[in-house]
Amino acid sequence: MKKILFYCQYLTGMGHLVRSTEIVRQLVKDFQVCFINGGPTVPGFEIPSQVEIATLPPLWIENGQLQVTDGFANIEEVKEARRNALINLFDRFKPDCLITEFFPFGRHKLFFELIPLLDHIKAVAPSTKIICSVRDIVGRTDLDKEEETICQLTSKYFNCILFHSDPKFQKLEESFSRVKELNCKVKYTGFVAQSIPENNDLSEFDLANLNRKEPMILVSIGGGRIGYELLKSVIQSSSILQKKMPHHIQIFTGPFMPEEQFLQLKQAALSKSNVTLQRYTSNLIAYMRKADLSISLTGYNTTMNILRTGVRSLVVPIGHYSYDKEQVIRTKKLEKLGIVEVIEPENLEPAYLAQKIMDCLTKKSDPKANDLFDLQGAEKTTIFLKEELFEKSVFAAA
Incomplete structure (x- = not known):
């Protein structure tokens, strides 16, 4: 089997991890995959068992600065450890392809490890394919300052960009003006959306929550580093809602919500019989399918869950910065x-x-929302990679 080394670094939320894992879930059907996890651990999050996992000393961002885990003296020590680990891993695993999630469109704070890795690959294994996996919207207002750098990096190192969007919704040039200067292939894969799990894949906790008789209002904010104000307001509004209509509010704060904020919300929810507050579920899409209303931010993966399930949705557009x-x-x-x-x-x-x-609850949901766009991005990513790595068109017979 061909080998793929998949580099994933999530610095603020966990959307990059969720999307990358969904892609890897498909890749392992046709490739031997080693998944590089550069972010903090998410308790309860599962990566497919067939995947080899290489965990780097975690890095994340708080207040615009890289943070390190306990056990390291300083950031420079972590940088050196990660840089060496990546090169050693490449030499041991000997992949046919390296996939960098979001880089070079982002992750420029990680030049210290990614540029040495890419230079090493070009020096010792120049036939290795180097591919970028990127979401539907690059999104930064200061991108024009780095577009030249992105074009240079892409031209120097990359063979292909896999753009996880349906062009009917968002094209790459809408958030990156210099597409024609990238000097490599750009493939639209469609959106990467999770599949809805079967009941036998759910935990007893999830099944109990999903089997409540009352209409469910689901509230989620992704990883949890942003969105506290929304959850606080939902809990405060629950007293008003309780007098108006039967319902139950299921809240997921996200695994990265600061402990102080989580405890404040937990205290506020104690007296609310119509509110259940939890940190995290790996089966959020199952709640989306069951919910009468979803209240959320509009990160990539939450949006994909909305499109997949057609749930009524009330959203609050909050950016990380x-x-x-x-x-x-x-x-x-x-x-x-x-x-x-x-x-x-x-x-x-x-x-x-x-x-x-x-x-919102008086309006009809639109279960046909999942028919509007291509949601087969993970499956089509595998098809494109088979075409790229085996150097023959998998569509030749079409």
Whole structure:
């Protein structure tokens, strides 16, 4: 079998990890895969058992700065350890292909390890294919300052860009103006969306929650480093909603929500019999399918769950930083298509939110939303890679 080394680094949320894992879930059917995890551990998150996992000393960003885990003296020590680990792993695994998730369109804070790795590959194994896996929207308002660097890196190192979007929704040139200067192939794979799990794949906790008789309002904020204000407002509005209609509110805070914020929300929810607060489930899409209303941000994977299930959706476009417009761009397109209702972050006053929730629940959901776009991105990524690595068209007979 051909070998693929898949580099994944999530610095703020966990969307890159979720999307990459869904791709890897398909790749292992045709390739031997080693998955490089550069971010902090997510308790309960599962990577397919057939995949070899290489865990780097984790890095993440808080307040715009790289953070390191306990056990290392400083950031430079972590950088050296990761740089050496990547090169040693490449030499041991000897992949036919390296996939870098999001780099070179992002992850420039990781030049210290990625450029030495790419230079090493070019020196010792120049036939290795180097491919970028990137989401639908690059999204940064300051991208024009780095477009030249991105073009240079792509031309020097990369064979292909796998763009995980349906061009009917978002084209690469809409968030990256210099596509024609990338000097490598660009393949649209369609969106990478999770499959809905069978009941026998769910935990007893999830089954119990999903079998409640009351209508479910599902609230989630991805990894949890942003979105606290939304959850706080939902809990406050639950008292108003309880008087108006039968329901149960299921909240997932995300594994990376700061402990202090989580405890504050937990305390606020103690007296609310219509609220269940948990950190994380690996089966959020199953809750999406069951929910009468989903309230969320508009990260890539949450949006894919909305499209897959057709759930009624109320969304709040909150970016990680002021320069990251990814969710705003995605939200405007979803709203224009009538797929979601939107509430702006500055309008999260509990009474207003409660009324917005009741208004949304009176509208019909659109289960045909999953027919609007190509959601086979993980499967088509595997097809494209087979074509690239075996150097023959898998569509030759078509």
